[in-house]
Amino acid sequence: MAALQKSIEKRNALIAATIELVNNNGFHATSMSKIAHMAQVSPATIYLYFANKQDLVNKTYIEVKGKYTDYAFETYTEKMPVAAGFEIIWKRIADFKLKECKYAMFLAQCDNTPMIDETSRQEGIKHLQPLLDLWARGKDAGIIKPISDYLLYAYTINPLSFLMMSEKRGAFKLDATHVEEAYQAAWSSIKVPA
Amino acid sequence: MAALQKSIEKRNALIAATIELVNNNGFHATSMSKIAHMAQVSPATIYLYFANKQDLVNKTYIEVKGKYTDYAFETYTEKMPVAAGFEIIWKRIADFKLKECKYAMFLAQCDNTPMIDETSRQEGIKHLQPLLDLWARGKDAGIIKPISDYLLYAYTINPLSFLMMSEKRGAFKLDATHVEEAYQAAWSSIKVPA
């Protein structure tokens, strides 16, 4: 059992090192030997846990995407009214992007480059289903505009990535006031006018 | 004059090759020899036009960003009313992201990875000034919500990047109806309610 324990620690260390190095230097400048060095492991050891570099980065992506969606839906239940449920999910996601911004940055990089295999990308999307279901409920009830889920995502959730990135670059501080303003902007853009 | 002419053609070919290869394979998998081959030039020749790979990609970024902002503001003048001016700029940008999507994809990749030097990044931002001025006018007139320009950008312009990327992946078709819906969402999110 101690052996398995140790293995999981090493795997976690490798994934953590991958995230940090890719965030700071990009995928192209992140070599297997640098990942190994940061995880305090031999380069050869990586290949006991992952088939190759592509597999390592794919698995890292899926793992981080999982953390993201788990966090997003943790306090949400399907019984909640549409508007309240949306606010809860939106604010959890905002929270995640602020508090776990190393994860959010990694996802932003993955989502805007060809570094992730298409299959792994789709694997990561699956867990957003509760949000899509909420939107379907909202459209049926005439609370949310009857437009594509891609548009809804683009105007509510995705802006948070831009804001997180701007903050990371030091151009902008996303404090509690800004978060509330951002939420109002998000909700304004998709709610059916009274 | 023929010599200079030829030089500009080669430079353009190198920049076009860089955009295409980076879009398809990412910065990490785009080698100088592949760029040279696609531009029908010797690898050594690249170094007559650019100091090194980083310089090549920085200059490509600035050039593409210039095309983007030139296009965005082409039909806009400062005399226009706020709402009309915003609609014109927004729709020009939407147009650019749809019609010149190879440029838009390249910018999305640059803006979400560490592949561009910070100085080149800031060089590229400068040309957005007319939009910032328009927003200042709109805030003064009580037409646009008095919130940070980063929030305004995040909720109006940036969603177009996400939609363009979704379309590029084949998940979504951004037709004229969707563009109009997206514009309404954008404007709803930043206008002061009546």
Place this chain on the structure above:
DNA sequence: TAAAAAAGAATGAACGTTCATTTTTATTCA
């Protein structure tokens, strides 16, 4: 005919990955 532009071949460094060993762990038997 001199200068500028371009070329292909060559460079050392760094890459991802594999290989031959060594170290660690778990199991077996006294």
Place this chain on the structure above:
DNA sequence: TGAATAAAAATGAACGTTCATTCTTTTTTA
């Protein structure tokens, strides 16, 4: 319980390849 041993995990060195860049030579231009 403790030495013997087999299996698993981990290693550092080495592999062939590819990289960005430079060097020397050739071609083109003025």
